[in-house]
Amino acid sequence: MSEGLFADRDGPRPRRPEPPADAPLPERMRPRSLDEVAGQDHLLGSGRPLRLAFERGEWGSMVFWGPPGTGKTTLALLIAEAADLEFRTFSAVLSGIKEVRSAMAEAERLRRAAGRRTLLFIDEIHRFNKAQQDAFLPFVERGDIVLVGATTENPSFEVIGPLLSRLTVHVLRPLAEEDLVGLLERALADSERGLGARRLRAAPEQLRAIARYASGDARRALVALEHAARQADVGEAISDAALEAVFQGRSLLYDKHGESHYDLISALHKSVRSSDPDAALYWLARMLRSGEDPLYLARRLVRMASEDIGLADPNALRLAVAARDAYHFLGSPEGELALAECAVYLAVAPKSNAVYRAWQEVERLVGEGYAHPVPLHLRNAPTRLMKELGWAKGQKYAHDEPDALTDMPCLPEALRGRRFYRPTARGVEERIRRRLEEIRRRTDPSPGPES
Numbered sequence: 031m032s033e034g035l036f037a038d039r040d041g042p043r044p045r046r047p048e049p050p051a052d053a054p055l056p057e058r059m060r061p062r063s064l065d066e067v068a069g070q071d072h073l074l075g076s077g078r079p080l081r082l083a084f085e086r087g088e089w090g091s092m093v094f095w096g097p098p099g100t101g102k103t104t105l106a107l108l109i110a111e112a113a114d115l116e117f118r119t120f121s122a123v124l125s126g127i128k129e130v131r132s133a134m135a136e137a138e139r140l141r142r143a144a145g146r147r148t149l150l151f152i153d154e155i156h157r158f159n160k161a162q163q164d165a166f167l168p169f170v171e172r173g174d175i176v177l178v179g180a181t182t183e184n185p186s187f188e189v190i191g192p193l194l195s196r197l198t199v200h201v202l203r204p205l206a207e208e209d210l211v212g213l214l215e216r217a218l219a220d221s222e223r224g225l226g227a228r229r230l231r232a233a234p235e236q237l238r239a240i241a242r243y244a245s246g247d248a249r250r251a252l253v254a255l256e257h258a259a260r261q262a263d264v265g266e267a268i269s270d271a272a273l274e275a276v277f278q279g280r281s282l283l284y285d286k287h288g289e290s291h292y293d294l295i296s297a298l299h300k301s302v303r304s305s306d307p308d309a310a311l312y313w314l315a316r317m318l319r320s321g322e323d324p325l326y327l328a329r330r331l332v333r334m335a336s337e338d339i340g341l342a343d344p345n346a347l348r349l350a351v352a353a354r355d356a357y358h359f360l361g362s363p364e365g366e367l368a369l370a371e372c373a374v375y376l377a378v379a380p381k382s383n384a385v386y387r388a389w390q391e392v393e394r395l396v397g398e399g400y401a402h403p404v405p406l407h408l409r410n411a412p413t414r415l416m417k418e419l420g421w422a423k424g425q426k427y428a429h430d431e432p433d434a435l436t437d438m439p440c441l442p443e444a445l446r447g448r449r450f451y452r453p454t455a456r457g458v459e460e461r462i463r464r465r466l467e468e469i470r471r472r473t474d475p476s477p478g479p480e481s
Contacts, residue, residue, distance in 0.1 A: 048223075054252075054253065054256065055217060055224065055225070055252045055253065055255065055256040056248070056249040056252040056253060058223040058224065059213070059216070059217050059220070059223055059224055059252055060104055060107075061101075061104050061108070063108070064081070064084060064108060067101055067104065067105070067108075068101070068205055068209040068210070068212060068213045068248060069100070069101070069203065069205040069206060069209040070100070070101060070202055070203065072203065073200055073202070079198075079200065080105070080200060083109075084108075084109075084112055087112070087113060089109060089113050089115075089176050090176070090197075090198060091170050091175070091176055091177035091178065091196060091197050091198070092177075092178055092179070092197055092198040092199070092200055093155065093178075093179040093180070093181060093185050093189065093194075093197050093198070093199050093200070094106070094178065094179070094180045094181070094200050094202055095181050095182075095183075095184070095185055095199055095200070095201050095202065096182070096201060096202025096203060096204075097182055097202075097204050097246060097247065098182065098247050098249065098250075099205070099244070099246070099247030099248045099249035099250055099251075100202040100203065100204060100205060100246065100247070100248065101202060101248070102153075102180035102202060103151065103153070103180065105178075106119075106149065106151040106178045106180070107151075109149060109176070109178065110149040110151075113147075113149070113176070114146070115146070115147050115148060115149040115176060116137070116140060116146055116147070116148040116149065117148075117149050117151065118133060118137075118148060118149070118150055118151070119150075119151040119152075119153060120133065120150065120151070120152050120153065121153050121154065126162070127161055127162050127165060130158075130162050130165045130166070131165055133150065134165060134166070134169045134174070134175065136148075137150065137169065137174050137175045138169065138172075138174045141174050147173070147174065147175065147176060148174070148175045148176070149175070149176045149178060150166075150175045150176070150177050150178070151178050151179075151180070152177065152178070152179045152180065153180050154180065154181065154182075155179030155180060155181050155185075155188070155189060156181040156182075156183040156185070156188030156189065160190055163189065163190045163193050164190065164192075164193075166193060167192055167193055167196070170193070170196050170197075171196065177197065179197070185197075185199055203246075204245065204246020204247070205244075205246045205247070205248055205251075206246075207238065207241045207242065208241075209248075210240070210241035210244055210246075210248065210251045211234075211237045211238060211241050213248055213251060213252070214232070214237045214240060214241065214251060214252070214255055215237065217252060217255060218230060218232060218255075225255075225256075225259055228259065228262075228264050228265075229264060229265045230259055230262055230264075230265075230266065230267070230268055231266070231267040231268065232255075232267070232268045233267070236268060236270070236273060239273060239277075240254050240255055240258075240273065240276075242321060243276075243277050243321060245321075254273075254276045254277075257272075257275075257276045258272040258273050258275075258276050261275075277321075291322070294313055294316055294317050294320075294322075295317070295327075295330060297309070297313045298310060298313035298314055298317065298327075298330070298373070299330065299334060299338075301313055301377065302331075302334050302338065302373065302376045302377045303334070303338045303381065305377055305378060305381065306377060307373070307374040307377035307378055309377075310373040310374065310376070310377045311370055311373060311374065314327065314369060314370060314373050315370075318362075318366055318369075324357050324362060324365065324366060324369060325354065325357065325358065327369055328350075328353060328354035328357055328358075328369060328372075329354070331350045331353060331354075331369065331372050331373060331376060332347065332350040332351060332354060334350070334376055335347040335349070335350040335376055336385070336386070337383060337386045338376075338381055338382075338383055338386075339376060339379045339380070339381055339382065340382045340383060340384060340385040340386060340459070341382060341384065341385055341453065341458060341459045341462055342379065342380040342381055342382035342454060342456045342457035342458055342459040343379040343380055343457050343458055344458060346375065346376055346379050349371075349372055349375055349376075350372050350376065352368075352372075353368040353369050353371065353372035356368035357369055379457070380456040380457030380458075380459070381456065382453070382454045382456055382457065382459045384451060384452055384453050384454055384459065385451065387452075388450040388451040388452070391450050392450050395445075402442030402443075402444055402445060403442065404442070405439070405440075405442060405443060406419075406420045406421050406422070406423060407422065407423055407424040407425045407438065408425065408440060409421045409422060410422060424438070425438070426438045433472075435469060435472055435473050436473065437473045437474065447474070451466075453466060
């Protein structure tokens, strides 16, 4: 066979060459075995799908779906080595249909001539159009290639149905903080591939900060460590200043799951509740610059609108939901302005927790366990027997009454006259209070107990 994309070889494939010493740290630290792969225990743990495939040597085509830096390329390389497959890679951004067909034909010739299958790794497979994806089908069906696609997008929407039906989808998850910390520790200690020869030191809280900054991305974590390490001499400790420069202003010691997280969100909430827009903006900016998830903050603002403003300004909840949607649409940094606008609005809005307190009271009552029966006059009566038993008797249709007001009681008999919602005299709720007083005056001349 003539030299082409793939050369003939006799015997097992040689191990992939080690990257040069000046290669980026993520490439040098790329796992050489399954035991070095961080995270993904749901796929690689004992008895899990990919682990079983490695143990049995049974390989079909597949798609790895997950965020960046979770091991998609690494797993493809390990599969090729474990199964003694030719490894070739395509970038969906750079390759066209001509290259795809040429590679497929070469893989077919290699299998017929040398009996060796090819693992074709397609990075960003979601970027291939329908015609390009169609070109893979006959070769996948015949087994000439093991197709391994990698995508950050949902393959249900981005991979054509006929091809997707022939692939196994494996979902890769962002790496947990402890997995990233372990990876960073290995990189610092490894004298052969990592930074061990430089005998650098890093405090545990610094490694945790890098892991939080990386947000589940192993490549990003190792790049951050390498950048910070360049600013330290042999045998020195990595400085906080070096990491702050890598994080570009994000707070080094902010812990999204620790005390500082809860302290800052408490400060933001209490600033809004206390009608201090300047403090609300400050604490919001602190959390955003520290790497807090903006959508978490958006959810908290929605909660504040319901809990602390309520019906004193019904527009507060609408604006909070709109701010969440605006951030989701724009992302950072543009979308952060919508969150800032919302925080200021909530801070200056009139405050009421009347609905919040009413809901708590009702929940406590329902939680006591006694289920009061629905009054007969509130029930539907679709059969004659039900009507004879008194169901729907005395039921009134509000739209048939003057001003759509009836004196028909709607609480269970034991709770008749109970008041849960007590509106304040602030903002829109003042109008609600006057309206409710008028309703009660006209429909309930002898109100029951307030508690």
